[in-house]
Amino acid sequence: MKLLSLTCALVVLAVSLVLSPEPVSADPAGTDFYDTPVADLDAYAPGAILRREPVPQLDVLGSHTERILYRSADPRDRAVAVSGLLITPTSAWTGPGPRPVIAYAPGSYGIADRCSGSSVQGMATTIPALLPLLEQGYQVVTTDYQGLGTPGEYEFLGRVAGARAVLDSARAAAGETDAPVVVYGYSAGGFASAAAAELASTYAPDLSVVGAFVGAAPTDPVLRVEGQDGTGTAATMLYTIDGLIGAHPDRAGEIRSLFNDRGRAVLDAVLDFCTFDAYEYGKLRSEDLTADGTSLSALMTGPVLGSLTAANTVGFTAPIAPVMIVQGVHDSSVGIEQSRLLAQRWRAAGAADVTVREFDFGTELVPAFDHTAANAAAYPEAIGWIERLVARSSE
Incomplete structure (x- = not known):
């Protein structure tokens, strides 16, 4: 039944995006959601929601979706506004404590503003990846990253900028609660998730970050360039x-x-x-x-x-929360050595709980398959892992 509901939700989502008579990035009041300056931005706390608007086209699996603008801080500690999506199930959370938050770091759709994760192009790719998490009743928040879609410069695979964007999105979702937070990312999003795991205890000690899912993350910039050259x-x-x-x-x-x-x-x-x-x-x-x-x-x-x-190299600061590293062994987009080196570096730095899961699909002839397939294949194990983390956090 869960598989059927997910399939139906995907169909509804695709049709709604295609048939929507208005661009889903348009603000109902006609103002520019992304570019309109926020007065006294410095006065807001990191994670404070500055602006929000409903995105009813994305209300799938009994959820309410909003595009949000929230306050973060760039690597020079200057206040910046970052956009993203906040998706909250409408049914009551039946588990212990407050509803858990998944701070989802999207992969890269490019570095132009039009490629942001909350744009039409970005949402068509990101939202299907969120459905298994929403199916569990978790609240999901995504980030567009600093300067992507919003004013300012986007630092692609920037360790501090990416980590802060993810962690402040979690603050926006958790609000004043002590909700357990899991950061979750794949590919370029895996980089941001890994960076957030490293910086969580120092940048966001108020958050209850209980784990980080890190998929196919290009955490070593030199290896990434060598792999793409x-x-x-x-x-x-x-x-x-x-x-x-x-x-x-x-x-x-x-x-x-x-x-x-x-x-x-x-x-x-x-x-x-x-x-x-x-x-x-x-x-x-x-x-x-x-x-x-x-x-x-x-x-x-x-x-x-x-x-x-x-x-901007991740791996030399040990996360204090458990991490799960996932990748396909024949991944041609991000070499498997990236995940192996990350695990090695984290363990050497003193990380106590690092789970590594590699998938071998036997796809040497179609290596591009592995990059996206590992993300999908990891969901059953990742969902169980998150459930255990959430349960442990409420003990």
Whole structure:
């Protein structure tokens, strides 16, 4: 019956998004939900909801969906407004304590504002992934990340920015309750979930973070670039560089000087990329884009980018909550060595509860299958794992 209800919900969702006469990003009052400035933003506490609007097209499985704007803090501790979705089941929570919160970190749909997770494009991909969590009666909140959809620069795979966006979304959902929180992310979202797990005890000690699900996370920027170099989506290698330029505008000239004219043109072009736009450039080699023919992965450990890369590498701070790391062994989007290295680093740092689950689908001939398949295959075990964490938190 649960499988049937999920299937029906997916069909309803797809039809509603396609047939909706109005863009679901439109504010009922006609104002711009994302761009309208928030007065006295600094006066709000992290996680405070600044603006909200219903998104009835997404009310599936007996839930109420809202687009929210909430207060967070960027890596320089400046107040920023971040957008996302808050989905609350309408039925009463029958478990012990307050309703648990899943702070869901979406994967990457690109780095242009139009690719944000609460946009039409982002929701069509994200919402189906949330249905198994909503089916359990959990409240789910998602983040668009700092500067994605909202004013400001989006730091792709930025450790501090991503972690704070996720943790403050959890604050927005939990409100004044002590609801157990599980951070949950896959792919680029897995990176943000892993970063949130590391920073939770210091940035958000008020939250009851009881666990973190980390799927196929590119937590080592150098390995990510090496894995993308020369592939059909190689242009996405430069997402990270554009993010660093946005996060460190005082060093923009220095960073851009590492690239030749063609490289700088690609840097500029990918700022408006969503998921499939990267294929336009084909199998780029980073050596053909840099000023001196050095590979991008080598530059990322060099004098200009080395310290910035290190600051955005996850794995050297032990999470205090249990973590589950999941990935397909033949994943061609994020190499399996990423998950293995993350587990190794966390354990070496003193993490006491790290569960690793690898899936071998025997898909060497179709390796792209593994990246998304592992996310779906992990749900039964992940749901049981979350249930145990939630139950333990109420003891």
